[in-house]
Amino acid sequence: MSLTAKPNFTFGRFHGYHGVAADITAERTAAARIAHLASHDALTGLANRGSLNAALQEVLARDDEHKQEATLLLIDLDRFKVINDALGHGVGDSLLIEVARRLREVVGDKGLCARLGGDEFAVVLTAPDADPVVVARRIVSDVARPQTFGGMRADCSASVGIRRIWVEDFDAEAILRHADLALFEAKAQGPGHIVEFNWSMDVDAQERVQLERELQDALAGDQLRLDYQPLFDVRTGRIAGLEALMRWDHPMRGAISPGRFIDIAERSGLIVSLGEWVIRTALEAAARLAPSIRVAVNVSPLQLRSTNLASVFLQALAATGVDPRRIDVEITESVMLSDSEANLAVLDQLRRIGLNVSLDDFGAGYSSFSYLRRFQFSKLKIDKSFADAMDDGGSTLEIIRAIVSLARALGMKTVIEGIETDDQMTLVRDLGCDEVQGYLMGRPTALSRLLLLEGVAAPAPDAAAAETSAVVEETAAASFRRRLA
Numbered sequence: 001m002s003l004t005a006k007p008n009f010t011f012g013r014f015h016g017y018h019g020v021a022a023d024i025t026a027e028r029t030a031a032a033r034i035a036h037l038a039s040h041d042a043l044t045g046l047a048n049r050g051s052l053n054a055a056l057q058e059v060l061a062r063d064d065e066h067k068q069e070a071t072l073l074l075i076d077l078d079r080f081k082v083i084n085d086a087l088g089h090g091v092g093d094s095l096l097i098e099v100a101r102r103l104r105e106v107v108g109d110k111g112l113c114a115r116l117g118g119d120e121f122a123v124v125l126t127a128p129d130a131d132p133v134v135v136a137r138r139i140v141s142d143v144a145r146p147q148t149f150g151g152m153r154a155d156c157s158a159s160v161g162i163r164r165i166w167v168e169d170f171d172a173e174a175i176l177r178h179a180d181l182a183l184f185e186a187k188a189q190g191p192g193h194i195v196e197f198n199w200s201m202d203v204d205a206q207e208r209v210q211l212e213r214e215l216q217d218a219l220a221g222d223q224l225r226l227d228y229q230p231l232f233d234v235r236t237g238r239i240a241g242l243e244a245l246m247r248w249d250h251p252m253r254g255a256i257s258p259g260r261f262i263d264i265a266e267r268s269g270l271i272v273s274l275g276e277w278v279i280r281t282a283l284e285a286a287a288r289l290a291p292s293i294r295v296a297v298n299v300s301p302l303q304l305r306s307t308n309l310a311s312v313f314l315q316a317l318a319a320t321g322v323d324p325r326r327i328d329v330e331i332t333e334s335v336m337l338s339d340s341e342a343n344l345a346v347l348d349q350l351r352r353i354g355l356n357v358s359l360d361d362f363g364a365g366y367s368s369f370s371y372l373r374r375f376q377f378s379k380l381k382i383d384k385s386f387a388d389a390m391d392d393g394g395s396t397l398e399i400i401r402a403i404v405s406l407a408r409a410l411g412m413k414t415v416i417e418g419i420e421t422d423d424q425m426t427l428v429r430d431l432g433c434d435e436v437q438g439y440l441m442g443r444p445t446a447l448s449r450l451l452l453l454e455g456v457a458a459p460a461p462d463a464a465a466a467e468t469s470a471v472v473e474e475t476a477a478a479s480f481r482r483r484l485a
Contacts, residue, residue, distance in 0.1 A: 043093060044100035046121070047114040055112045055124045056172040059165055070165040071132040073123040074179040075103070075139060078157045078191035080119035087152050094149040095156060102142045106135060122179075136160040136194045144192065159186040162196040181205055212268045214250065215261055219273060223249055226281050227444035231296075231415060231437045234429055239456060241294035241328065243437070244282040245444050246274065266302055275303040276312050283316040285447050286326055290458055296328035296358065301335045305342070310349040317353070324354030328379065332360050344375055351376075358415075362403065372410055379435075380407045384418030387438065390427050397427065404432045 005019020039051045047055070059070040077099065084092035096119065103113045103121060110127035123139075125132055143158040161183030163175055178197045186195035218224055228242035248256045265271040278297055286295040303309055317324055329350055335343050347357050356378035363383045372380075382403060389396040400416065407414045416428055419438030428436055451457045 041100075041115040044097055044115050046100050046103070047112055049114065049116050052112070052114040052116070052122050052124065053172055055114075055126075056175060059124065059126065060170055060172060064167045066128075067165055067169070068167060069126065069128045071125045071130070072163045072165070072175055072179045073125065073132060073136055073139070074116075074161045074163075074176075074183045075121040075123070075143075075158050076183055076187060077119035077143070078159055078187070080156065083154050083156065087149075087154055091149045091152055091154055095147060095154050098147055098149075099143055099156070099158075102145075103139065106138045106142055110135070132162050132164065133194065133196070136162060140192050140194060157191040159183060159191065160194045161186050162194065164196070178202060208264055208267075211256075211261060212264050212270070215248070215264060215268075215270055215274075218248055218250070219270070219277065223251065224274075224277065225249065226278065226285065226447070228285070228295075228447055228450055229437060229444040230442040230450070231294075231435045232441045234433055234436055239293060239442075239453070240435055241296060242285075242289070242450065243296040243330070243444075244278060244285070244298075246278055247444075262300075266300055269302065271300050271302050272306050275299060275309075279312050280316050280319075283320045283322050283327065286322045287320040288447070288451065288458055290456055291323070291326070293456060294326045294328055294356070296330050298330045298360065301332075301343070304331070304335055304346050309346060310353060313350065313353060313355060325356065328356045328358050330358045330360040330381065333362070347375060361417075363399070372406070372412075376410070377412055379413040379415060381437075382414060382416040382433070384438075387416055387418035387420070387424055387428075390424050391421075397431065400431050400433075408432070 002022045002024045003019060004022075005017035008015045008018050039048060039054075040046065041048045056072065059067060062070075077095075080092070080095070083095065096115070099121065100113070100115060103123065107113050107123055107125070110130040111123055111125040114122045114124075116122055123135070125135060139160060140158050143156055147154050147156065161179045161181070163179035163182060165175065169175060178201070181201040182195045182197040185201060186193040189195065225247050226244045227247050228244055230239045231241040231243065232238065233240040246258055246262070248258075248261050250256050262271070262274075265274050282295050282297045286293075289295065299309070313324075313327075313329075316322075317327075329347075331347070335347075351357055357375070358379035358381055359372075359377045360381045361383045362380045363386060380403065382400060386396055386400055390400070404414050413434040414432075415435040415437055416433050417437050419425055419428060419436045419440050421440060424438075425436065425440060
C-alpha cells in the first residue's frame, strides 16, 4: 500500500492527517519483473551475463582461502544449430529450457547457473565441496540423455571448459577468456569433452593473434604458394588431376603447417581472401596443364557463405580460358551440417557454371547418405582413415566396397586418399575405386616440377590459337554468366 497525506491544523492546533491509501501491488510486481529481467535470461530463467560477472566479482572479493574454492565452467551445446535448423526454432527453445533445468538440477545450491546467449551456458561453483570435474561430468552426462519435444527427438551433447579461481586472480574478464580457451580446446577434441585451462592455452592464443597479423602480411607479400598433389587413374596409372594445397613459407618461422594457419584464417575470416587467391592461382596453373588434367581446390564453409564465390570462379575462368569441367571444388561434410540450404544454393550455382563438386573426407565425421540424396556430387573422396585401416581387412573393406557401389549407382566417381603401400594399392584396385591419392604415387610438389613430366604440360599454342586467344578471353566471361542465368 502507498499512503500519501498532509497534516490538518485548526487555529494552529494539529488534528491528524488527511490523505489517500492506494494499492500499488501491480506496480511493485512490474518493477520486480523488470529487475528480474535485467539480471536473468528471459527464455530459461537462468542468470544472464551481467549476473555472472557480478558473481565472479563477488568471488574475487573474497579472502584468499575462500576465493580458491570457486570455479568457472563454460558449457556449449554441440551441434545445436543443426538441431535448431532441422527441427525448428520452437524445438530449439524447448531444448534450451530443458538443458537449463538439468543444469539447475546438477548444480543445486553449489553455485550459480547462467545462460550467456545462444547455446552457451556457464556455472560458477562456490561450494567448498563441489568438485568441478565431477560436476562437469554430470553435466555432460545429463545433457546427453535423450530428449523429445512434440514427438521429435533432439539428441544433444555438451562440451565443457573449466577455469579454477586462483589466489592471484583479480580480473573477471581474464577468467572468462581462459574458460573460453578451455572450451575451445574441448570442442576441438569432439563432442562431449571436458578440458581444464592451463597457461599454455593462453600462450597459444597470443601466438595465434600474432600469426593472424603475419598471415595478413603474407597474403599481401610473396610468402604463400601452392603445391599440387597428383590423383591417379586406377585403371591407366596416369595422372588424372592435381589437388591444390596451400603452403606458407614464413621468413622467420620457416614453413608453417597448413593445419595451423588455415585454422587461424578460418576463425579470423581471412580464409575468404586466401580462398580467392587460391582459386585464381590454381586456375592459372590449370591453364598451363594438359586439357586432360583436372585441378581441385578446397572451399571452406566460410567461403561458401560469401556472396561472391561464384563470381570469383567466373572471373578466374574468364581470365584463364580454362574449361570449367576441368575444375573440381572440394567441400567437407561440415558444409552440409551448417546453413545447409544456403550452402546447397551456392553449390548449385557452381555446378551450373560447369564446375565439378566433390565431397571430401567422406566417412571422417557425421557421414550421412542423405547428403548424397540432396546434392549430386561429381566425386566422393573416401577419408584417409579407411586406407590406414585397410590392412586389417574385415569391415573396413566391406564399408569401402559399399561406398564405391553406392557412388557408382548414383553416377559419382570415387577417390581414396592416403595410399602409401603396394598392398593398399592392390586392394583399392580390387575394390573398384576410380582414382587414388597418396604418398605411394606422389607427394605434394611445385607446379614447375610437375610440368617437366610427360603428358602434364599443356601443348604450345599454334599460330591460329594465338590469333583467337584474345577473342576467347573477351567472350568467356559472358558465356559463363549465361550458364548461371
